Amino acid sequence: MNDQSDNLIEIRNLNYSRGQRQIFKNLNITIAKGQVTAIMGPSGTGKTTLLRLITRELNPDSGTILVEGIDIAKLSQKDLYKLRKRMGMLFQNGALLTDISVFENVAFPLREHTRLPNRLIRHIVLTKLHAVGLRGAADMMPSELSGGMARRVALARAMVMDPAILIYDEPFVGLDPISMGVIVRLVRKMNDALGISSILVSHDVQEIATVADCSYLISDGKVAASGSPDELSNTRSDLVRQFMHGMADGPVAFHYSAPNYAEQLLGRDAE
Amino acid sequence: MLRDLWYALDDFLRTLGQLLIFFLRLVANSPSILFRRAGLVVKQVYNAGALSLVIIMVSGFFVGGVLGLQGFSILSKFNAEDSIGTFAAFSLLKELGPVVTALLFAGRAGTALASEIGLMKATDQLSAMEMMATNPLRRVLVPRFLGGVISMPMLAAVFSVIGLFGAHLVGVNLLGVDQGAFWQQIQTTLELKDVYEGIFKSVVFGVVASLLAVWEGYNAVPTAEGVSRATTRSVVNSAIAVLILDFIITARFI
Ligand SMILES: Nc1ncnc2c1ncn2[C@@H]1O[C@H](COP(=O)(O)OP(=O)(O)OP(=O)(O)O)[C@@H](O)[C@H]1O
């Protein structure tokens, strides 16, 4: 077991449900400091939900979430905001503010939380935009960007405050192979050069293998497997092999739970 | 039956309670935004106020013109056409100015507020702010609420002034009422109390219409359908609230 201080986030016996559906059942996850931790899982298992729980946008039904040893459920709003200033989050759909330009989007956290002079803000923002290859798009409005560009701008915004923890929700979706390579290297480089910790949600097994130090595969509300990417791809477990090799048949159902297909087509399910 | 009625009432009171708490939170956060982030408020005054100006001016002009026509046809029966100025001024300042402005505001600015906030919610923009340690209530809702509250009395004043101009045009220039009598009658009959009543009304309507628009947007179900419903509800509820409050305030002032 790791020493307490090496753990960035500890999730203990987490239960969470939405309506009738229990999304997490006694989930336990430990995320180490200074590493890139990947969270994988079939669509709809609750990866985004897990990130929202870690950042306390949602509150668990039971269980505790410790961030740097502190129970986030007990934080006051002020302390929670203090913690969030040290976190950068990339939303699955970018979530750029649509009424301000790309430049202002990236500058937003700086303008809200610092009193830096305009020249310095400009310098920082352009540096971050340059890192994601979009310095030229600074004056565009978010509505003029493609999905992949918006996500890269959102990435620049997530890292503009130089956070200690970076959280990425599906950063690789919708990127062309070139920007994908750049972003993968950027994630790795920031983690190592700046000593930050990264949490990365992704379906992309290959990319994860190149950037993650440790990964968790979540399925059916529980951790199905964990370990380094190598360990995962060598596991015997059917479920892990199915996911890592992208097979339709196996313990993970491709279909969301539904009545029997033939029965439903024949209209018998209504009875 | 009685049970259903009770549940409906219970539901209504609960919502009203939540609305009140929401209102108090907006008000509690207003001073610091007003003084420290005045730029945000100014932008919203522009959005809610300046952009509604054309519709307010056009409506004001024609409502005033109609007052001139109707006033003339009624008052001439009593040989009192000279009072047409008083008739128009009272109607505009005390009733039509605040009420029609509030209804137009709900349709023009209120819907824009509700749908903008609802869409920001649906596209995770409010969550993103929350994650950047910025309270969306302060950053997004309070400036929009204040923008509405500040613009409403100004818009109502513009409406009344343009309306009076319209009434003057119809009464004096078209129907030949004496210009001196038109103004003099207004001067002698209109009291400061009447002006206050109009201002008071438009401030109350400004608070109510902005509050409901911001509230509906913030509580919208974050889908396309949810946002469109919230938008519709914000106009309907604002209109009803304004008309009911207008009755109550008028009764109090008489
Ligand atoms: N607002 C909501 N109301 C009800 N259920 C929800 C809501 N948001 C998500 N869910 C449910 O929670 C489950 C987990 O959703 P979540 O978005 O966390 O999945 P995910 O693992 O991020 O999927 P993906 O990989 O497709 O992004 C889904 O089954 C979804 O049906």
Ligand SMILES: [Mg+2]
């Ligand atoms: Mg997701």
